[in-house]
Amino acid sequence: MGPSIDTLDFHGVPALRLATRAGARAVVSLFGGQVLSWAPAQGEERLYLSDRAVFDGHTPIRGGVPVCFPQFAGQGALPKHGFARNREWSVAEQRTGDDFALVTLCLGDDEETRALWPQGFALELSVIVEESRLDMELDVQNTGDTPFDFTTALHTYLRVREVEESRLEGLYGLTYSDTADGGKLKRESGEAVLVEDETDRIYHNSVRPLLVREYDRSLGINNEGFPDVVVWNPWEERCAALSDMPPDGFRRMLCVEAAAAHHPIHLAPGQRWWGRQTLIAL
Ligand SMILES: O=P(O)(O)OC[C@H]1O[C@@H](O)[C@H](O)[C@@H](O)[C@@H]1O
Numbered sequence: 001m002g003p004s005i006d007t008l009d010f011h012g013v014p015a016l017r018l019a020t021r022a023g024a025r026a027v028v029s030l031f032g033g034q035v036l037s038w039a040p041a042q043g044e045e046r047l048y049l050s051d052r053a054v055f056d057g058h059t060p061i062r063g064g065v066p067v068c069f070p071q072f073a074g075q076g077a078l079p080k081h082g083f084a085r086n087r088e089w090s091v092a093e094q095r096t097g098d099d100f101a102l103v104t105l106c107l108g109d110d111e112e113t114r115a116l117w118p119q120g121f122a123l124e125l126s127v128i129v130e131e132s133r134l135d136m137e138l139d140v141q142n143t144g145d146t147p148f149d150f151t152t153a154l155h156t157y158l159r160v161r162e163v164e165e166s167r168l169e170g171l172y173g174l175t176y177s178d179t180a181d182g183g184k185l186k187r188e189s190g191e192a193v194l195v196e197d198e199t200d201r202i203y204h205n206s207v208r209p210l211l212v213r214e215y216d217r218s219l220g221i222n223n224e225g226f227p228d229v230v231v232w233n234p235w236e237e238r239c240a241a242l243s244d245m246p247p248d249g250f251r252r253m254l255c256v257e258a259a260a261a262h263h264p265i266h267l268a269p270g271q272r273w274w275g276r277q278t279l280i281a282l
Pocket residue numbers: 060073080081155179200201230232257
């Protein structure tokens with residue numbers, strides 16, 4: 001089979017299905033500009049999408065890779081994680097080659113976004129699927145005539161077989177804000193992060209690649225441009241309080257997010273910023 005990009009209706013939301021000749025595949029929703037599914041060639045699904053996710057065209061979709069912009073979490077007056085994750089994005093480009101499939105989605109300001117945040121901006125999210133890797137690049141441009149600050153994240157929900165048996169390596173020695181402990185600053189002293197309780201951390205200035213190790217497979221993560229890494233798992237009690245998660249959903253997921261959350265990014269009129277997250281199935 002050749003590479004392909006098809007439009008589809010995914011639980012009622014418009015989406016694109018990408019496939020490469022080798023058999024890697026992904027689904028990208030226009031609502032939220034959100035990757036919802038990704039599997040490498042001859043491999044299994046690597047992203048977590050809740051089976052209780054809501055697809056009503058308003059509620060953020062629980063799972064995949066939501067785009068948080070222009071605000072990460074509750075770090076400001078905007079709705080939590082900003083508004084990009086519940087807006088309809090447009091397709092700017094779609095292309096296939098011998099060994100890849102690529103789509104670029106875009107989102108700009110309109111009356112509704114300016115009512116929340118009075119800035120001119122243009123976002124582009126490029127999603128590239130190759131044999132065993134997924135690249136997601138977020139490009140932000142200030143198209144207005146005043147400077148702005150923003151925080152952002154690619155809020156990647158990784159699918160894991162059992163979160164308690166997964167190890168996240170590559171964060172040793174970094175300082176992190178422990179959101180689950182009142183935002184206290186701590187230093188990572190473990191060779192691997194093990195998730196055995198509610199975990200909500202912003203690791204600052206991460207420069208090394210990360211590795212999620214499971215007993216029978218691993219996933220490499222490389223972030224460029226995004227200075228921070230957010231690690232989130234709601235654990236049992238908070239998960240039970242999320243109406244769009246099954247009670248045991250927290251066991252099947254681990255969010256490892258590429259973020260600019262600790263310090264906002266400043267863009268003068270006309271300036272651009274970009275960040276990329278790469279997932280590699282190993
Ligand atoms: O439920 P939401 O709005 O999608 O947010 C999920 C989580 O997203 C994480 O990125 C934050 O660090 C958490 O604090 C937050 O709870």
